[in-house]
Amino acid sequence: MNIGFSRRMAASACSLCVAGALALGPTAVAAGHRAGEPAPPRPRAAVPQPSLLFRSGTQVRLNPGAPAVPEVSALSWLVADASSGDVLAAGDAHRRLPPASTLKTLFALTVLPTLPAGLQHTVRYEELADIGEGSSLVGVEEGHTYQVADLWRGVFLSSGNDAVHVLAALNGGWQTTVTRMQSKSRALGAMDTHVVSPDGYDTPGQVSSAFDLAVFGREGLRNPDFARYCSTAQAQFPGDGWPYAIENTNRLLTGEDGVARYPGLIGVKNGYTSNAGNTLVAAARRGGRTLVVTVMNPQAGDGLTVYEEARELLDWGFDAAGRVDPVGSLDAMRPKPRVEPTAAPVAAATSPAPDDDSVWSQTATVAGLAVLGAGAVALALRVKGGRAAGS
Structure with a gap:
C-alpha cells in the first residue's frame, strides 16, 4: 500500500x-530588515551646545546673515528670550557686581505673594528708622495708613526704600526678608546673588549678576501683579490730605530726560548707587516675542548711557532672533524638580495577569x-x- x-x-x-x-522569532520580523543585512542606523538625538556664559568677554553664536552684536561698555550684560529662556548673547554674564535697586526685583518676587494688595497698614516709627542715608524715597510717613498696593507702586515707580522697609516689616522683618530672598534666589537658580539689604542699598558683600537679574526679571513678568507694577509709568501716591503724582524712573518707559521711549517696553527696573553705577533690567515685546535685557554699570557716557545700551541690545535681539544659536539658558542653574514614582495605572491593576501555565x-x-x-x-x-x- x-x-x-x-x-x-x-x-x-x-x-x-x-x-x-x-511565533518563536518575533524579534527578527519587528526589526524591519532581512536576516543577514545590517540594521538601519537609529536616529541620533540632538546634543545641546555647551553654555558659554561662564566665559569672559562677549559670547554669541551667529548664524549666516545674523547682525553683529553692538559694542557696549557695560561691565556685565545679557540678552535673553523671556519665553524660552534662551540667552541670545551676553558679556561677562556671571560677573558679580553691586546690583543697586535692580535687586528690588528679587524683593518683589519674594514678598509680593505674601501680602494682599488691599491690606491696610499704619506705618510705625521703627519701620522707617534704619533707612540708608541718600536713599531714594517715595514719601512714606509715620502714622499714615497705606494700602499694600500703594507701597508697591512706591517701590516700582519711585524705587522708594522707605516703602521697601515697611513691606519688609510686614513680611516678618528685615533679616527674615533677607533670608527668604536668598532662598528664593537659589530656588530660581540665581547663584551669583548675595543679599544683605533688600532695597539694594550699597552694603559690603551684596552682589548679583546680569544673569541673575535677567532671571528675576523674567520670573517677575510671570506674576500679573509684578508685571502690572513694573509697567506703570505714572500713579498717585497717598499724601497728607490728598494724593500726589509719582512717575516711574525708568526713562525707557516714560521718555524723560531726553531718552526716547522704547516701543513695546514692559518694564522692569532701574537702579543707581555710587558703588553699582547705573543698572537696568528691561523687557520689551515685539511681534509676539518678549526679550529681557540686563545692563550693569556702563563705563562710557553719562547716567543715561544705561538706557541707550539697553536700547541697542533690545534692537539687536529682535533683529537677531531666529538667526543665532543660544549661548546658554536662564534655566541652566535652576534645580531640577524631584520626580516622584507614579502609581501603576488602574487598568493594569484590574486586568488579570497572565497565568504562567497558560x-x-x-x-x-x-x-x-x-x-x-x-x-x-x-x-x-x-x-x-x-x-x-x-x-
Whole structure:
C-alpha cells in the first residue's frame, strides 16, 4: 500500500512551519530588515551646545546673515528670550557686581505673594528708622495708613526704600526678608546673588549678576501683579490730605530726560548707587516675542548711557532672533524638580495577569505545531521520493 500527501496538504504543513517560526522569532520580523543585512542606523538625538556664559568677554553664536552684536561698555550684560529662556548673547554674564535697586526685583518676587494688595497698614516709627542715608524715597510717613498696593507702586515707580522697609516689616522683618530672598534666589537658580539689604542699598558683600537679574526679571513678568507694577509709568501716591503724582524712573518707559521711549517696553527696573553705577533690567515685546535685557554699570557716557545700551541690545535681539544659536539658558542653574514614582495605572491593576501555565501552554502549542508541520513536510518528501524510486 502506498501512502502519499497531496500538494495541498504539503502547503498546509509549510504554512504551519512559517507560523511557528513567526511565533518563536518575533524579534527578527519587528526589526524591519532581512536576516543577514545590517540594521538601519537609529536616529541620533540632538546634543545641546555647551553654555558659554561662564566665559569672559562677549559670547554669541551667529548664524549666516545674523547682525553683529553692538559694542557696549557695560561691565556685565545679557540678552535673553523671556519665553524660552534662551540667552541670545551676553558679556561677562556671571560677573558679580553691586546690583543697586535692580535687586528690588528679587524683593518683589519674594514678598509680593505674601501680602494682599488691599491690606491696610499704619506705618510705625521703627519701620522707617534704619533707612540708608541718600536713599531714594517715595514719601512714606509715620502714622499714615497705606494700602499694600500703594507701597508697591512706591517701590516700582519711585524705587522708594522707605516703602521697601515697611513691606519688609510686614513680611516678618528685615533679616527674615533677607533670608527668604536668598532662598528664593537659589530656588530660581540665581547663584551669583548675595543679599544683605533688600532695597539694594550699597552694603559690603551684596552682589548679583546680569544673569541673575535677567532671571528675576523674567520670573517677575510671570506674576500679573509684578508685571502690572513694573509697567506703570505714572500713579498717585497717598499724601497728607490728598494724593500726589509719582512717575516711574525708568526713562525707557516714560521718555524723560531726553531718552526716547522704547516701543513695546514692559518694564522692569532701574537702579543707581555710587558703588553699582547705573543698572537696568528691561523687557520689551515685539511681534509676539518678549526679550529681557540686563545692563550693569556702563563705563562710557553719562547716567543715561544705561538706557541707550539697553536700547541697542533690545534692537539687536529682535533683529537677531531666529538667526543665532543660544549661548546658554536662564534655566541652566535652576534645580531640577524631584520626580516622584507614579502609581501603576488602574487598568493594569484590574486586568488579570497572565497565568504562567497558560503562557507556557501557548508557547508549547505553537512549538508543537511547528514541529508537526516540519515532520509532515519531511514525510511528504520521503513518500514522493519512494514513488519516484519505484516507478
